[in-house]
Amino acid sequence: MFNSSILLKEYNLKVTPQRVAIVDELYKNGHMNVDDLYKNLLEKFPSISLATIYKNINAMVEKIFLNEVKIPETKSVYELIKEEHSHLVCSSCGKIEDIMIDTSVLQSSLLKQSSFKVQSSEVIFTGVCENCQNC
Amino acid sequence: MFNSSILLKEYNLKVTPQRVAIVDELYKNGHMNVDDLYKNLLEKFPSISLATIYKNINAMVEKIFLNEVKIPETKSVYELIKEEHSHLVCSSCGKIEDIMIDTSVLQSSLLKQSSFKVQSSEVIFTGVCENCQNC
DNA sequence: CTGGGTGCAAAGTATTTGCATGAAC
DNA sequence: GTTCATGCAAATACTTTGCACCCAG
Numbered sequence: 204m205f206n207s208s209i210l211l212k213e214y215n216l217k218v219t220p221q222r223v224a225i226v227d228e229l230y231k232n233g234h235m236n237v238d239d240l241y242k243n244l245l246e247k248f249p250s251i252s253l254a255t256i257y258k259n260i261n262a263m264v265e266k267i268f269l270n271e272v273k274i275p276e277t278k279s280v281y282e283l284i285k286e287e288h289s290h291l292v293c294s295s296c297g298k299i300e301d302i303m304i305d306t307s308v309l310q311s312s313l314l315k316q317s318s319f320k321v322q323s324s325e326v327i328f329t330g331v332c333e334n335c336q337n338c
Numbered sequence: 339m340f341n342s343s344i345l346l347k348e349y350n351l352k353v354t355p356q357r358v359a360i361v362d363e364l365y366k367n368g369h370m371n372v373d374d375l376y377k378n379l380l381e382k383f384p385s386i387s388l389a390t391i392y393k394n395i396n397a398m399v400e401k402i403f404l405n406e407v408k409i410p411e412t413k414s415v416y417e418l419i420k421e422e423h424s425h426l427v428c429s430s431c432g433k434i435e436d437i438m439i440d441t442s443v444l445q446s447s448l449l450k451q452s453s454f455k456v457q458s459s460e461v462i463f464t465g466v467c468e469n470c471q472n473c
Numbered sequence: 474c475t476g477g478g479t480g481c482a483a484a485g486t487a488t489t490t491g492c493a494t495g496a497a498c
Numbered sequence: 499g500t501t502c503a504t505g506c507a508a509a510t511a512c513t514t515t516g517c518a519c520c521c522a523g
Contacts, residue, residue, distance in 0.1 A: 216357060217476090217523075218445075218522070219477095219482065219522075221478080221479075222478085228514095237512085237513090250481095251479085252480045253512095254480070254481080254514075254515085257477055258478080258479085259474065261513095261514090269368040273409065273410060275406070275409070289444075300452075300454070302448065302451065302452060302454075304444055304447055304448060304497095305447065306397045306444065306461075309439055309443075309461065312440065313437065313439060313463065317437060317468075319428075319437075319465055319468065320464070320465045320471060321464070322429060323465070324461065325410060325461070325462045325463075325464070326441075326461050326462075327457070328444075328456045328460075329447075329458045329459070329460070330454055330458070331454070331455050331457070332454055333453045335454060336453070352496090352502065352503065353497075353500085354494095354496075354497075354502095356503080356504075356505080357503085372487085385504090385505070386505080387505045388487090388488085389488085389490085389504080389505070389506080390503075390504055390505065392489070393490095393503080394503085395503085397490095403483095404505095410508060
């Protein structure tokens with residue numbers, strides 16, 4: 204079972220209701236941008252401040268259990284770090300899906316032409332999701 | 339030979355010295371962020387305004403001959419559109435290189451597990467470039 | 474109790490807009 | 499001559515910072 208308090212403790216962050224809520228939201232929704240996070244949290248914490256969201260996101264990114272995903276044509280979203288995966292972004296509804304794809308083939312072909320030493324890779328597909336194809 | 343005036347005309351943009359310079363800079367340097375563009379253009383046009391840069395970049399992106407590349411941990415850069423390619427970003431010196439890699443293998447494996455209809459893909463490798471490996 | 478988090482307000486930074494002037498066509 | 503680009507200043511958007519107060523450990 205997923206437990207945000209334990210996660211926060213593991214990364215030496217004090218467990219506050221706001222932080223728990225941020226992590227829970229991200230766990231529930233997969234990816235969110237700052238504004239969506241803010242809007243959702245306002246329901247539970249009518250006086251939460253954007254500054255709190257920014258400070259916490261930054262802290263979590265620094266502790267490396269949150270990841271910023273920069274998506275073409277849109278605002279960045281944040282996600283909890285898990286196994287490496289790629290992203291599908293629907294250009295029609297904006298939905299973002301995770302997908303497991305083996306990207307090591309790319310690195311092999313990269314090795315053949317360059318001596319660049321890869322540390323990480325980021326793959327984003329833009330297109331039309333299943334739902335939007337039926338409209 | 340590359341001719342920025344012709345390019346601008348093809349896309350129905352008036353040919354002004356500032357625009358020519360923007361396109362030429364991008365052609366010469368491959369990728370640049372807004373600030374670098376601004377700094378470089380200031381040498382030729384001491385009174386050029388950031389607003390001019392923004393307006394022109396946006397116009398060129400809309401006409402689809404300029405592309406914004408969103409790179410993890412850094413500012414976006416802009417590049418003239420050419421054949422599809424991937425990017426190598428050096429985490430040490432920040433240099434960005436283009437590389438031709440066939441990404442169609444990824445799409446085949448995507449097809450097997452999802453009915454997402456891909457329009458375009460974006461692949462960015464972060465790592466250490468050849469130069470920085472020898473330091 | 475102590476350190477650090479929160480919310481507010483203010484400051485910074487980034488980007489866009491309105492407008493008068495001037496250049497492109 | 500008409501259309502549209504430029505540069506400036508102001509406006510807006512986005513993000514960070516400083517500080518007083520308060521909560522987690």
